[in-house]
Amino acid sequence: MQTLNHPFPLFDSHKRFADAQDQDYPDTQKLLKPIFASDSNKYEHWLWTKEYLQFIARHKATGTFDRFRNECERFLLWCWCFKSDKTLSQLNKIDILEYADFLWSPPKAWIGQDANARRFEESGGIFKINPNWRPFVSRQSKASKLKSPYHISQSTLNASFVALTTFFNHLIDLDLIAKNPIKQAKKDCRHLMRDTQVRQVHRLSDLQWQTVLDCATQMADQDSRFERHLFLIASLKTLYLRISELSDRDNWKPVMGHFWHKDGYWWLKVYGKGNKLRDVSVPVSFLPFLQRYRESRNLGPLPLLDESVAIISKNNSHKGLGARQLRRFVQEVFDDAYLKLVQTGLTLEANELKSASAHWLRHTGASMDIEENRDLKYLSEDLGHASLATTDTIYVQTDIRNRAESGKYRKV
Numbered sequence: 001m002q003t004l005n006h007p008f009p010l011f012d013s014h015k016r017f018a019d020a021q022d023q024d025y026p027d028t029q030k031l032l033k034p035i036f037a038s039d040s041n042k043y044e045h046w047l048w049t050k051e052y053l054q055f056i057a058r059h060k061a062t063g064t065f066d067r068f069r070n071e072c073e074r075f076l077l078w079c080w081c082f083k084s085d086k087t088l089s090q091l092n093k094i095d096i097l098e099y100a101d102f103l104w105s106p107p108k109a110w111i112g113q114d115a116n117a118r119r120f121e122e123s124g125g126i127f128k129i130n131p132n133w134r135p136f137v138s139r140q141s142k143a144s145k146l147k148s149p150y151h152i153s154q155s156t157l158n159a160s161f162v163a164l165t166t167f168f169n170h171l172i173d174l175d176l177i178a179k180n181p182i183k184q185a186k187k188d189c190r191h192l193m194r195d196t197q198v199r200q201v202h203r204l205s206d207l208q209w210q211t212v213l214d215c216a217t218q219m220a221d222q223d224s225r226f227e228r229h230l231f232l233i234a235s236l237k238t239l240y241l242r243i244s245e246l247s248d249r250d251n252w253k254p255v256m257g258h259f260w261h262k263d264g265y266w267w268l269k270v271y272g273k274g275n276k277l278r279d280v281s282v283p284v285s286f287l288p289f290l291q292r293y294r295e296s297r298n299l300g301p302l303p304l305l306d307e308s309v310a311i312i313s314k315n316n317s318h319k320g321l322g323a324r325q326l327r328r329f330v331q332e333v334f335d336d337a338y339l340k341l342v343q344t345g346l347t348l349e350a351n352e353l354k355s356a357s358a359h360w361l362r363h364t365g366a367s368m369d370i371e372e373n374r375d376l377k378y379l380s381e382d383l384g385h386a387s388l389a390t391t392d393t394i395y396v397q398t399d400i401r402n403r404a405e406s407g408k409y410r411k412v
Contacts, residue, residue: 007110007135009119010073011050012127014065015250017057025120027129035080041087042080048088049076052170061275063244071163074135078102088168089177096164096185103152103160104191111136111150154193161186201394203363207346208337208353209237215336224296228312229329231293236330236361238286240383243327243358245270246312248320254311255320259290259303272384280382330358363395370395 008031012020022029036043049072056068078099083091112134120127138150152160161182168180186192204212216233219226235241246254252271259268259282266282282290291301299309310320334356341350362383369379380391 007077008129009133010046010076011053011069012120013118014057014062014069016127017053017065017069024125025127027127031129039084042084045076045079045088048171048176049073049167052167055170059275061244061273062249067159068163068166070135071160072167074103074160075099075164075167077135088171089179091181093181093184093188096181097189100157100161100185100189100191103157105149105151106136110134111138113138157189157191161189161192201363201367202356202360203367204353204356204360205349206368208341208349208356209364209368211340211349212333212337212353215340216333219333219336220292220296225315227293227296229333231289232312232326232329233333233361234286234289236358237365238283238289239268239280240362240365240379241270241280242272242362243323243330245272247323247326248310253320255308256294256299256303256311257305257307258311260305261302270384274386276384278381278384280384281378327358330361366391366395 008028010028010032011017012025032046036046053065053069053072056065060068079086079088079091082098082102083095086095112132114132115137117132117134117137118130119133121130122128136150136152165180165182165186168177168182171177172180212233216226216230220230232246235246236243248254249271254271258270259266261267266287267279268282270278270280272278287302290303294301294303297309297313309318312321312326313319314321334353338350338353341347341353366379366383370376376391377388379395380388383391385391
C-alpha cells in the first residue's frame with residue numbers, strides 16, 4: 001500500500017475542518033479511493049475518526065483539536081499499513097504495544113524535517129497535499145541525528161495514549177466498539193517511564209526575567225513597533241496568561257473591553273483552557289504597561305466598558321493576532337535578552353534562556369508570587385486551575401527544598 005512509503009494527511013486544520021468538503025481535497029480523495037474500495041471497514045473507520053474530530057472541534061480549543069487530530073491521524077494510517085487485516089474493534093493490547101514501538105521509532109519515510117510544513121497548500125480553492133508533510137517531525141540537529149536515532153519524547157508518547165484513550169472511549173459511548181485496549185497497553189508499555197522525579201517548573205530566574213523586561217522596554221523605547229512586545233511580555237508574566245488567551249481565535253476575540261473595573265480594582269476576563277471563562281486580578285504595577293501600550297495606539301489611558309478593539313492588534317488596525325505571531329514577538333525579546341546575557345559573561349543564564357518558551361512567563365509570574373507569599377487559593381483562581389491541588393503540585397515545593405537542605409551536607 002502506498003501509505004507506508006508515502007504517508008499523507010487525512011484531516012485539515014481546525015479553522016478549515018468544519019467547512020471542509022471532500023471535493024476540495026482531490027489529492028486526498030484520489031489516494032483514499034482505492035483504500036476504501038479494497039476494504040469497506042477502512043472507510044467506516046475514517047468516517048468514525050472524522051466525526052469524532054468534528055465533535056472535538058466543536059467542544060475544544062484549537063490546540064486540543066490539533067493534538068487529537070495528529071494522534072488519531074497517525075493511528076489510523078498505522079492501522080491501514082500494519083493492521084489492515086483487523087478492524088478497530090478487533091485490536092488488542094498486543095496490537096497497541098506494537099503501535100507504541102512504532103511511535104517510539106517510526107520509519108524514516110514517516111519523519112519530516114520541516115516543523116512548519118502545512119498539511120495542505122491552497123490553490124484556487126483546492127487544497128493539495130504538501131509533499132513535505134510527514135506524521136512525525138525531527139527537531140534534532142544534524143550532529144544529533146548522526147549520533148542517535150529519532151525517538152519521540154516521553155510527554156509525546158504519553159499524550160498519544162491519552163488522546164487514543166479518549167477516542168476509543170468515544171467510540172464505546174456510541175456503541176461502535178466494545179472495548180478499549182489502550183488503558184491495558186499503557187500499563188505494560190516498555191517505553192513509558194514511571195516518573196517519580198522532583199518536578200522542575202520551567203521558569204525564568206530573577207536575573208533572566210529582569211533582563212527580558214529591560215530588553216523589551218529598551219526595544220519599545222527605541223522603536224514604537226515593539227510596544228506590543230513589551231505589553232505582551234508584561235501581560236504573560238504578571239497576569240499568568242497562556243499565549244492562546246491573548247490570541248485571536250474563531251470562538252473568542254480578546255478585546256480591551258475585557259478589562260473591567262469595580263470598587264477600585266481592575267480585572268481581565270479570559271477565555272482559557274477547557275473552554276472556561278475566568279477573571280484574572282490585575283495588579284496596580286501592571287497598569288503603567290497597559291497605559292503605555294494604549295497610548296502608543298492612540299487610545300485613552302485605560303479601557304472603557306465594551307471597548308471592542310483587540311487587546312494586541314495588527315499594525316494600523318484593530319484586528320487581533322494569532323498565537324504563532326505572538327510567540328514570535330516573545331522569541332524576539334528572548335533572543336535580544338540572550339545576547340545581552342552573553343555579552344555580560346552570563347553564559348549559563350543565557351543558555352537556559354535559549355531553551356525558554358512563552359509559557360515560561362506564566363510559570364515565572366506564578367512562582368515569583370508564591371515566593372512573595374501570595375495566598376495559594378487566590379493564585380490558583382487567577383491561574384485558572386481546576387483545583388488547589390494542581391497549583392500546589394506545580395508551584396509549591398517547600399517539602400522538596402527541605403529534602404534538599406537535609407541532604408546538602410551529607411558526608412562521602
